[in-house]
Amino acid sequence: MFKCRIVNIIRKRPGNAVPVSRSFNVQSNSQITVPFRGPGRSRITSERACKGDPGAPINLADPNPRKKKAPEKCIGMQQTSSGGITLVNKCKACKAALIERQNRTGGNGKRHAYKVAPQSAIEVLSKGAAQIALLAEVDCP
The missing domain is CATH 2.20.210 (ubp-family deubiquitinating enzyme fold)
Incomplete structure (x- = not known):
């Protein structure tokens, strides 16, 4: 059937x-x-x-499709004992991270990019912001 x-x-x-x-x-x-x-x-x-059902046509370009893994996240945010935030690079390659600082209401978002060396951490200053969010990470230029 x-x-x-x-x-x-x-x-x-x-x-x-x-x-x-x-x-x-x-x-x-x-x-x-x-x-x-x-x-x-x-x-x-x-x-x-239909695609995925028994007897469905086979994709000749990729007959054994494998699920593509999501790219590994290298940059993470950790809170320090003093209450500050650090950006931690867990990979063996230099990464650039984009953060956004926001006030209590979620407005006035100011973005800033940081260059994080391989397997190291850098402190992110709050500069009066109530929230800091990690938006993106890319390989160093």
């Missing part, structure tokens, strides 16, 4: 030289009403399994 099928239908109307092709996803044990009205002929041109 199939879970889902992709059905291609061609509709040819009298007097119109160009046929209309439509593709529909049909779930198992369901019916679908096609939106073709008036005179003409409809024809099913292909029927195949």
Whole structure:
């Protein structure tokens, strides 16, 4: 029994030289009403399994797809014993980090970029901000 099928239908109307092709996803044990009205002929041109179902077409460019891992986060924020914030680089490569300082209401966001050496930490001054957020990290320029 199939879970889902992709059905291609061609509709040819009298007097119109160009046929209309439509593709529909049909779930198992369901019916679908096609939106073709008036005179003409409809024809099913292909029927195949939906992506991920048994019998689905194989991607020839990547026949064994692997889930891509999210890029490893190198930069992290840690609170110091004095209440300050440090940016810590856990990787063996230099990274640039973008932070944003905000006031108590979340407004007045000021951004600043820091260059963090491999496997080291630098202190981030609050400069009167109530919150500090790490926005992004990239390789050092």
